[in-house]
Amino acid sequence: MIVVAVVHVLLALLLAPLLPGVINRTKAALAGRRGQPLLQAYFDLGKLLRKDVVYSTTTTWVFRAGPSAALAALLVALAIVPFANARALLAFPGDLLLFAYLLGLARFSLVTAALDTGSSFEGMGASREVTFSALAEPALLLGLVAMAREAGSVSLSDVYTRLAPVSLVEGGGPVLLLVAAAFGVVYLAENARIPFDDPNTHLELTMIHEVLILDHSGPDLAFLQYGAALKLWLLGSLAVGILIPLHGAPPVPAMLGGLAGMFLLAVVTGVIESTMARLRLVRVPQLLVGATLLSLLALLMVLA
Amino acid sequence: MNGWETALKGLVDTLIVFVVLANMRLLGASRLGSCIRVVALQGILLGLIPLVSQGGHLGLRVVLQAAVSTVLKGIVFPALLIRAVRESGSRRELAPIVGYTPSLLTGGGLLALALWLGGRLPLPPTATSSLLVPVALFTIMVGLFMIVARRKAITQVLGYLAMENGIFAFGLAFAEKEPFLVEMGILLDAFMAVFVMGIMVYQINREFDHIDADRLSALKD
Structure with missing residues (x-):
């Protein structure tokens, strides 16, 4: 079993940058x-890794540590998440919370690095990132709790290996569908995809993720982009x-099925991005509260 | 219980969850048109539940009841309301007294309350689904909330319709015990109410150039 888990981690490390590529090709x-x-994402990463880093004189070690800390947190999270109905590399009771807060830690280091530049522009981005993720977090956590x-x-590996079999037609189907829908919204929000944030825009007052990483360059930027793909x-x-x-x-067909699912999700994301416009900023919290309610409903149904 | 019955039960649960989601959408919708469509969709979903939950043995009564309620709530009511909106020429945005996000959060609270209450009511056990009674209560509460928390006269009609949906769902939980005549009576009442309110909205609008119900309370005779 450990071999399968290691292979899954390696696959994720290797194939994650392909996901943005698939989304972009679908949109195109x-x-x-x-x-x-x-x-293209691999080419970009290669190019950035060969470049030098430029640090502004107003920044401190917080800015330098940000990208590495964020990537490290996401790499640990990768070892916890089960893939294709197999147990993850690390599985212990409570890793569910650790997963949610590793994502939080990655975001925290990113946001503090952005604030450290002293740019008001990045400050605005940081404020939005924190606001929206604070609203997305209950959706994720309540769904996981349900x-x-x-x-x-309370271990992600147990949850996913036990629940996927209770497949969608039998009892518990509505609960799983609700949680899946909530996770879909969280997936789009946390990855700054279109109904929440337009990944194509640069230097616009409404963007969130891109503005946070404006001042990073070279390998630091590569870390951040790779981290975004991992997320x-x-x-x-x-x-x-x-x-x-x-x-x-x-294991092997399951793995292939899981990979097919991941790329199908990327295609669906591309279709969503092509057919929807970005929401007005004031409407974003409403959608996230909606996702939280889906999770809450799932939890209430489980408890009732 | 064999696999076929389990699958049917799962389908009923899924339909009920969609009814809840329709309630949430109603609370979060900002346009009159989408509110009307959501309430209509909710009516259709509720009309489908008895057909599915009875499984293979469908009685004429169940089919007739489902057909009448689906046609009325899915086609006739929305058509009447959309006509009323068009004729009154009112703006299509709702003017909420309670904002959309607080409304959604209230919805979450109401849902928890309904589930708690539904578990405690001393009712005979239902054959359909244990979720049906709480969801019926929730739909009724959402209907009441829509009447209180929105400004337009049309949304009050919609809240009333959502309440009727809730009462219908409550009836579904005890489908075998409820007399056919009572159900039809309620539907007829709802039909008359929507009909009269549709005309009234038009008249209010012609008289006062708007259909904001909260400003009616300031009228002097």
């Missing part, structure tokens, strides 16, 4: 363009793990 195809190469209660365990993978595998029933499949 729907807009009638050819679009960037699928491997699933934990249904599965009778797509992490939150995506939470939603895919619920929706794709892989119970009882041998």
